[in-house]
Amino acid sequence: MSLLDITDLEAGYGQMSILKGVNMSLEAGEIGVIVGPNGAGKSTTLKAIFGMLNITGGAIRFDGNDITGMRSEKLAEHRIAFVPQENNVFASLSVHENLEMGAYVRRDDFSDVLDHVYEIFPPLKEKRDQPAGELSGGQRQMVAFGRALMIEPKLILLDEPTAGLSPMFMSQIFDRVIAINKTGVTVAMVEQNAKQALAIAHKGFVLAGGQNSYTDSGQNLLNNPEVARSFLGG
Amino acid sequence: MNEFVFFLNKGLTSGLIIGSIYALGAIGVTLIFGILRFAHFAHGDMMTLGAFVTLILTAVLAAMGIVLPLPLAFVAMFPAMIITAVLAIGLDRVFYKPLRQAGAKPVILVMASVGVTLMLQGLIRLFAGVRSRNMFVEAPKEIFQIPFPGASRKLVITEPQVLLILFTIIAVIALHWFLTRSRLGKAMRAVSDNPDLAKITGINTNHVVWATWIIGGSLACAAGTLLSMDVTLKPDLSFNILLPIFAATIVGGIGQPYGAIAGGFLVGFCESLAVFNWAILLRPFKDDLWFEIPRNMALVPTEYKLMVPFLILIIVLIYRPTGIFKGRVL
Amino acid sequence: MSGQNQYSVMRDITLFAGLGVLILIIFLTQGSVYSLRMLVEAGCYAILALGLTIQWGYAGLFNVGVMGFIAAGAASSMLITFPRNPEFWNSAGPELVAVFIVKLIACGVLVWLANISNRWGIGGKLRALFIAVAIAVAYLVLSDHMSEMSTQIEKASGWMGGLGLPVAVGWIVAGIVAGVIAWFVGKICLGLRADYLAIATLGIAQIIKHFLKNADWLTHGTLSVSPLPWPVPKPADGEFLLARASYLSIVAIAIVIIYLLLQRAYHAPWGRMMRAIRDNENASASMGKNVNGRRLEIFVLGCILMGFGGAMLIHFTSIYDPSGFIDLNHTFLVWVMVILGGSGNNRGAIFGAVLVYIIWVMSEPLALTLFEFIGTYGKAWFDWDPPSDLNSRALQMRVFVIGLAITLVLRFAPQGVLPEKQARH
Numbered sequence: 006m007s008l009l010d011i012t013d014l015e016a017g018y019g020q021m022s023i024l025k026g027v028n029m030s031l032e033a034g035e036i037g038v039i040v041g042p043n044g045a046g047k048s049t050t051l052k053a054i055f056g057m058l059n060i061t062g063g064a065i066r067f068d069g070n071d072i073t074g075m076r077s078e079k080l081a082e083h084r085i086a087f088v089p090q091e092n093n094v095f096a097s098l099s100v101h102e103n104l105e106m107g108a109y110v111r112r113d114d115f116s117d118v119l120d121h122v123y124e125i126f127p128p129l130k131e132k133r134d135q136p137a138g139e140l141s142g143g144q145r146q147m148v149a150f151g152r153a154l155m156i157e158p159k160l161i162l163l164d165e166p167t168a169g170l171s172p173m174f175m176s177q178i179f180d181r182v183i184a185i186n187k188t189g190v191t192v193a194m195v196e197q198n199a200k201q202a203l204a205i206a207h208k209g210f211v212l213a214g215g216q217n218s219y220t221d222s223g224q225n226l227l228n229n230p231e232v233a234r235s236f237l238g239g
Numbered sequence: 240m241n242e243f244v245f246f247l248n249k250g251l252t253s254g255l256i257i258g259s260i261y262a263l264g265a266i267g268v269t270l271i272f273g274i275l276r277f278a279h280f281a282h283g284d285m286m287t288l289g290a291f292v293t294l295i296l297t298a299v300l301a302a303m304g305i306v307l308p309l310p311l312a313f314v315a316m317f318p319a320m321i322i323t324a325v326l327a328i329g330l331d332r333v334f335y336k337p338l339r340q341a342g343a344k345p346v347i348l349v350m351a352s353v354g355v356t357l358m359l360q361g362l363i364r365l366f367a368g369v370r371s372r373n374m375f376v377e378a379p380k381e382i383f384q385i386p387f388p389g390a391s392r393k394l395v396i397t398e399p400q401v402l403l404i405l406f407t408i409i410a411v412i413a414l415h416w417f418l419t420r421s422r423l424g425k426a427m428r429a430v431s432d433n434p435d436l437a438k439i440t441g442i443n444t445n446h447v448v449w450a451t452w453i454i455g456g457s458l459a460c461a462a463g464t465l466l467s468m469d470v471t472l473k474p475d476l477s478f479n480i481l482l483p484i485f486a487a488t489i490v491g492g493i494g495q496p497y498g499a500i501a502g503g504f505l506v507g508f509c510e511s512l513a514v515f516n517w518a519i520l521l522r523p524f525k526d527d528l529w530f531e532i533p534r535n536m537a538l539v540p541t542e543y544k545l546m547v548p549f550l551i552l553i554i555v556l557i558y559r560p561t562g563i564f565k566g567r568v569l
Numbered sequence: 570m571s572g573q574n575q576y577s578v579m580r581d582i583t584l585f586a587g588l589g590v591l592i593l594i595i596f597l598t599q600g601s602v603y604s605l606r607m608l609v610e611a612g613c614y615a616i617l618a619l620g621l622t623i624q625w626g627y628a629g630l631f632n633v634g635v636m637g638f639i640a641a642g643a644a645s646s647m648l649i650t651f652p653r654n655p656e657f658w659n660s661a662g663p664e665l666v667a668v669f670i671v672k673l674i675a676c677g678v679l680v681w682l683a684n685i686s687n688r689w690g691i692g693g694k695l696r697a698l699f700i701a702v703a704i705a706v707a708y709l710v711l712s713d714h715m716s717e718m719s720t721q722i723e724k725a726s727g728w729m730g731g732l733g734l735p736v737a738v739g740w741i742v743a744g745i746v747a748g749v750i751a752w753f754v755g756k757i758c759l760g761l762r763a764d765y766l767a768i769a770t771l772g773i774a775q776i777i778k779h780f781l782k783n784a785d786w787l788t789h790g791t792l793s794v795s796p797l798p799w800p801v802p803k804p805a806d807g808e809f810l811l812a813r814a815s816y817l818s819i820v821a822i823a824i825v826i827i828y829l830l831l832q833r834a835y836h837a838p839w840g841r842m843m844r845a846i847r848d849n850e851n852a853s854a855s856m857g858k859n860v861n862g863r864r865l866e867i868f869v870l871g872c873i874l875m876g877f878g879g880a881m882l883i884h885f886t887s888i889y890d891p892s893g894f895i896d897l898n899h900t901f902l903v904w905v906m907v908i909l910g911g912s913g914n915n916r917g918a919i920f921g922a923v924l925v926y927i928i929w930v931m932s933e934p935l936a937l938t939l940f941e942f943i944g945t946y947g948k949a950w951f952d953w954d955p956p957s958d959l960n961s962r963a964l965q966m967r968v969f970v971i972g973l974a975i976t977l978v979l980r981f982a983p984q985g986v987l988p989e990k991q992a993r994h
Binding site: 272277278280334337338343344345346347349350351353354355356357358359360361362364365366368369370478479481482485489538539540542543545546548549552553554556557558560 | 629631633697700704708712716757758761762763764765767768769771772773775776779780783896897901904908956958961962963965966967968969970971972973974975976979980983
């Protein structure tokens with residue numbers, strides 16, 4: 006059985022429906038990348054998984070449990086973490102406090118996870134007492150990742166992690182994603198930079214108009230001339 | 240020197256006293272503003288309510304014949320703070336929470352709080368009447384007169400004033416400790432900073448809301464009680480105290496507890512210094528001055544004291560609406 | 570929008586017919602003279618409610634200072650229409666006032682110049698200094714002159730007295746003064762979030778009342794001024810019926826004119842834009858609409874109506890007394906009228922005003938009777954000694970009920986009894 010299973014998901018904001026039947030499944034330990042044109046419902050899919058909008062049809066199963074429409078607060082307890090695209094740090098809290106907040110749902114000792122996060126993001130250790138809002142864009146992204154890792158998630162949802170970053174940072178971010186994945190975390194990621202993202206993906210999902218148009222392994226999608234023509238810009 | 244002591248008594252002490260009251264009130268308002276996102280118009284009446292709870296407990300203690308080294312009202316204030324905090328959570332559950340859950344706009348909550356303030360006002364006056372009351376049920380308040388070197392006039396400070404200043408200092412330190420060291424306190428700052436992310440992170444919003452009302456309600460009770468101990472308990476405090484407290488909140492930056500404290504003292508000092516008659520300080524030098532000292536040199540006549548917080552509010556809103564401590568950008 | 574709260578003509582007709590029957594019953598049981606007074610006052614409140622409903626219903630502006638605008642309007646109208654005070658005009662007073670006005674204008678220009686000094690390339694810090702100095706100078710000059718002026722006038726003639734102009738002029742000036750105050754408040758607060766406007770209007774109302782209570786030289790302070798002139802012949806020899814009926818007809822004409830103008834504006838492009846802004850501020854702003862400008866217009870317009878209606882109300886009672894302006898009666902009662910009647914619906918505001926005012930007036934004797942009853946039986950059955958101020962406490966019940974009404978309507982009937990008609994274009 007897959008770790009994440011989405012079947013015929015329909016969802017939207019208020020009465021406006023955006024997702025019209027999205028299917029997706031990820032095995033434990035995989036990287037899944039969602040690509041597609043603007044307005045295809047990529048970010049909306051992540052938000053729907055994370056209980057942030059009205060689900061009108063279909064089902065989401067995670068690790069054997071039905072989590073359809075479960076509230077965001079609860080999902081952290083199921084060890085699903087979400088890194089939004091914007092405003093993804095507590096700007097007035099220090100880096101350290103941001104990480105502590107990430108572990109809010111944990112009642113056990115999480116000092117080893119904290120050490121681990123500082124280990125993979127060394128700059129954060131240096132700036133642990135600075136307000137997160139004063140960091141550079143790339144470092145803020147690290148804080149956001151680190152915060153999400155604090156619950157030792159089984160699944161991490163990333164909404165366009167490279168948006169607004171320079172190309173240099175972009176490859177760094179992808180390296181981090183691979184590193185995080187190597188520790189056994191399943192990743193579901195929405196990306197604009199489809200080529201680079203699909204290159205590291207086990208599975209790719211091409212969405213258009215709120216529906217899957219292609220689902221295959223990342224490599225196959227990259228090699229698929231039709232996908233390349235219509236979605237990857239030649 | 241006498242003139243200087245007079246200035247300390249009338250200008251500085253009264254600024255410190257009223258500033259502490261405003262600060263205690265504004266902490267609650269700014270936390271509610273930051274976390275629940277609306278201006279809580281019922282805060283003034285919550286102060287009155289807290290003072291009345293204290294008064295009732297004090298009367299009970301006095302009737303039991305208990306004698307303590309501290310004023311009974313001050314001792315009764317602590318259980319009263321707990322009661323007021325519980326009442327505040329109750330008010331939230333009945334009047335604000337349903338609106339919040341229905342996704343009402345903040346302005347609807349502001350309106351609901353206006354409704355709540357009228358209800359509290361009506362109930363308090365219905366049961367307690369409209370006359371002012373003395374919080375010192377058992378014995379008159381103590382007044383300390385401290386001799387000041389080189390002056391025949393003495394420095395005057397009353398027992399409730401000392402208690403108020405001590406309480407404010409301890410409350411501020413405790414609040415600082417709570418907000419920076421405890422898990423719940425940090426969660427409060429997180430919710431105030433970025434409510435959406437707080438939800439994603441799994442922070443339990445209910446706990447944060449409770450903590451907000453507990454702090455806001457208990458400090459409102461303390462402020463109401465200590466103010467009533469310093470002067471008398473007046474049931475018509477409500478809107479008159481609301482304006483300086485809102486001014487302090489906005490000056491300090493919304494959602495910024497330290498800003499609220501600073502704002503409270505700023506407004507308090509401005510008020511007492513604006514109505515202070517500066518001519519008195521100049522009188523000793525009257526022979527050396529080239530002009531005749533007018534009888535009254537107060538910047539603002541006492542009857543227009545309310546203008547001071549309003550003007551501060553207006554100036555801040557025009558030139559720096561995020562407050563001097565950079566509150567949330569609205 | 571839930572189905573049962575949709576606009577329906579039947580509901581409109583039923584509710585207004587019910588209101589008519591209620592008024593008829595009052596006429597039959599309480600006599601025409603009493604009922605006419607009630608209707609005139611209810612009519613004045615309807616104008617206030619119209620002013621508030623356009624602010625709240627069309628633009629979502631939360632104004633908690635209705636009382637201040639009423640007070641400002643009433644005081645201006647009193648000053649315009651009250652007979653002249655010859656002692657004042659024969660003293661040095663007029664000259665002092667004229668100089669004050671000149672100084673006021675000069676100070677205004679000074680502050681304005683400091684404010685726009687950045688247009689001549691003056692940097693932030695220097696501009697802040699200029700502004701601070703300008704405000705300080707303006708304040709010192711004005712407050713100095715004001716204290717001088719007030720002492721002199723109070724000594725020479727007690728107070729300024731009025732100008733003795735016709736009542737219609739007074740009412741129009743009342744609207745203008747309220748509108749000017751609203752313009753300043755709105756200009757400062759409307760770019761910020763809604764809560765700030767609420768706080769600022771609450772403040773300005775307290776300040777206006779405070780000022781009027783203390784400005785003995787200008788408005789006779791708390792000594793109150795009476796009798797205020799009427800636009801129609803005053804009741805002579807106890808002939809109340811005709812006088813009140815003619816006053817009522819003037820109020821009614823004013824309501825009809827205001828109502829028709831507002832309806833026109835509502836359906837005009839201006840009204841459509843207003844509602845677009847209210848329903849989706851961001852979308853309207855991104856379409857290049859001047860959101861704050863539109864809001865300022867509606868805020869000023871609403872406050873003009875409040876000043877106007879307030880003047881009408883106070884002239885009818887014939888006595889101007891600044892202590893009589895109370896948040897409860899003049900702000901929150903109007904709020905209950907608006908949200909109960911249905912915000913954004915002019916007919917709803919009129920309906921709410923008349924109904925709530927009738928209930929309000931009736932509630933006073935009701936509360937007193939109830940408490941007398943409680944007092945009597947409390948003594949008889951439980952040997953409970955009612956406090957001596959039972960009557961004044963009984964009236965506090967109404968404060969509670971107003972508050973309860975606001976919270977209940979918000980929660981259970983957020984659209985009021987006459988919901989906004991969803992206009993289709």
